[in-house]
Amino acid sequence: MLDIIRKNGIILAIFAAITTGLTAMIHEVTKPAIQAQKALTQQNLLDQVLPPTLYNNALQSSCYIVCDPALGDNKEHRLYIAKKDTQPVAVALETTAPDGYSGNIQIIVGANFNGLIYGVRVIEHHETPGLGDKIELRLSNWINDFFHQKVDKYCNGNFAVKKDGGDFDQFTGATITPRAVVNAVKRSTLYIQTLPGHISHLKKCNNKIEE
Incomplete structure (x- = not known):
């Protein structure tokens, strides 16, 4: 046995x-x-x-880590610097909208150093299906309203949802979600404008794609 x-x-x-x-x-x-x-x-x-015609460097290799409350929390966020012939021209920045209806909304914002926005996309969210999830491009074209909008630190009253006196539509029955995204994009674009002069001091990413 x-x-x-x-x-x-x-x-x-x-x-x-x-x-x-x-x-x-x-x-x-x-x-x-x-x-x-x-x-x-x-x-x-x-x-x-970020339009590929805007830069000619390897964008994924030009990755840095930044941490600032303006990005929605105190966590590390990835920042990609687009360069034209070694000259920084724009940034793609991962950021957080901490005040979504169902929690944090993870976003990536592309803008130049003068506050001109090239694009915004939602990376992750937990918003209500059929209401707040219209921030996704596959469900609504709303996120494209940021294209070529400009954030100016002196005149930003229009950079808000219409319910708050701004230019951006809110969703029927859901104002909290678009308000959170608009505010996060505004804060992040203002942060991008502070970067010139500090780029050489930023911490590099390890350039490893997370498994």
């Missing part, structure tokens, strides 16, 4: 070792393809907020 148990235990151990080895091998074989796909997805997102 003990011999049978011992034999079965050895068989199970061998099977587990083979399975683990195969899983590890498959992971290593597919890892480059997965990383390449993630890099492609990330570049596609960056292209939506």
Whole structure:
């Protein structure tokens, strides 16, 4: 009886070792393809907020880490600097709207250093389906209203939802969500305007696509 148990235990151990080895091998074989796909997805997102004709550097390699309350929290955020012939011309900045109806809304904003916005996209949110989720491009064209809007620190009364006296539409039955996004975009674009002169002091990303 003990011999049978011992034999079965050895068989199970061998099977587990083979399975683990195969899983590890498959992971290593597919890892480059997965990383390449993630890099492609990330570049596609960056292209939506910064026109590729605007810069000629490798944008994903020009990644920095910034931390400022203006970005919605005290966490680290990634910032990509677009350069034309080594000259910084614009930024794609990941930021947070902390006051969404259902919590934080993660956003990426593309703008130049004069406050001109090239694009905004929502990366992650938990807003109510059918109401607040209209901030997603696949559900509504609302997010494109930021295109070529300009944020000026002296005259920003119009950079708000219409209910607050601004130019941006709110959603029927949902004002909190678009208000949170508009305010986050405004704060982030103002922050981008403070960057010239400080870029050389920014912390570089590790350039590794998160698994």
